[in-house]
Amino acid sequence: MSETYLELRRKLAERDRSLHEKVMSLEAAAGLVKDGETVGIGGSTLSRTPMAMIWALIRAGRKRLTCARSITSSEGDWLFGSGACDRVITSWFSQGIVWGISKVMRHHVETGKARFDEWSHMSVGLRFKAGAMGVPFLPVRSMLGSDVLRQRPEPREIDCPFTGEKLLLVPALNPDVALIHVQRCDPYGNAQMDGLPFMDADLAMAANRVILTTERIVSNDQIRRAPDHTKIPFFAVEAVVEVPFGCAPHECGGIYEPLYDHMDYYTSLVNKDPVGGMKEYLDRYVYGPKTWVEYLNLLGLGPLLDAALRGRSIANA
């Protein structure tokens, strides 16, 4: 399953890593992801979820994706419910604790339609970090002694060659592609993030290629004015898509908060009926609208502005 070190290097070497423009449409970017690939998803829970890109992948009819994310929320429901993904690698999977347990996740996992590979939160992060570092594993002191470890065939327990202590080695995770949403980037893919960074910088460097979606595209000059804010370098990025409100109904730090009323509506619909309710939702919100703007229209101007007001005032003391 895991690629050899030389294969990973070869994949980077083959890519055009020059400073060039890579702005494209959501649909064109969706075409860069192939059935069966391993997809790393940026953000966490309701935060900086690359929802527009996931929306586009489902509409493009992707199948058998394996998706890896720190914590998985309602985008995991969409991926399972649409049949785009049949395996999730994550530490936690439900819409959010305030909405109880995702019936969509339960339905797919309990009937064996899809897999939910559970790792500790830090282990998911260290797997991306190992991938980003170009080493096959990293040691960790959690998961030991637990059934979370007993369920996983991949890690190895070792006695440390220096101290003799028991440690766990978790294998590198190098996704074929990472989907990451940021507040701003330039046309080359120099990405700047505000607020919580999650695992995104490690995920970007671990993946063989990165598809960036962004609230807005800024000039390269603007990036160069504050290069310390750049968290993902252009040469890791294969595509840049400008998608305002690209995380809705989730949040994008400093710009908008989650659309809580929509999340309440969504969770009550799908948790009442994880098959019929999910189909109804996907038909209406994912397959129905012709463009992302039409999807945003369905969410409604009022709720979007309310989410933006809440998001923009977050730093007010």
Added chain:
Amino acid sequence: MPDRDTYTASELLAVMSSRLLKDGQVVFAGVGIPLLAATLAQGLHCPGLTILFEGGVIGPMIEPGKLPPSTNEQRCTKRANMVLGSTDVLLLLQRGYIDVGFMGGAQIDRHGNLNSSFIGDPAKPKTRLPGTGGGNDISSLAQMIVAMKHEKRRFVEHVDFVTSPGFLTGGSSRRDSGLPSGGMYRVVTDLGIFGFDDETKRMMILALHPGVTTGQVQENTGFPLSADPDVEVTARPTGRELECLRRLDPQRLYTA
């Protein structure tokens, strides 16, 4: 002032667990009651409490009435000292900066192991639960306080699945498994406060809430609990504690 005699089980949990926190401590708090109780402590007896969230936040001051839906949204970063990567914040547990890990629990056993992954056989689960999140990391690497409702189906002899390790099978089994630090310190429920025997690592009653008997606790617990003959009784939540708590969570998001 709120009525001093009426409070919900969740409010009791939040108040009782907030009292276990000490000023100056560094607390790694999960969402729900832990986040609420740590914020309550910060507003009352622990102005110097530092709260950490797994989303990657050090030292936030949560705004009353704007509780986050998890510990991974921007609301968690309100007035924080620092935001950092989620792997990096969890690594602070491994490095040893955290005094207390503070979590909720769905199912716990006599050795303080927590299950949030499966009900029934993991190979053919009756219910797939959401999983560990940071719970396994926090409980593997820190002294733990767990706040949870006290019901027989939640307090079982053996959990169906050890998601977050307590003392595993008791004795030295935790240390022998490669977890030399941390472990369960206190379990706070709506009936009382519980600790663990130094040798056997079995759960025991440390204190009862007002009006609760040891018999009542035993009835609601799926394994035998030992208790001191002169077990302590906690002081009921004060008007000030309840008032402060209700100001934090006016919509009863976490204290229904």
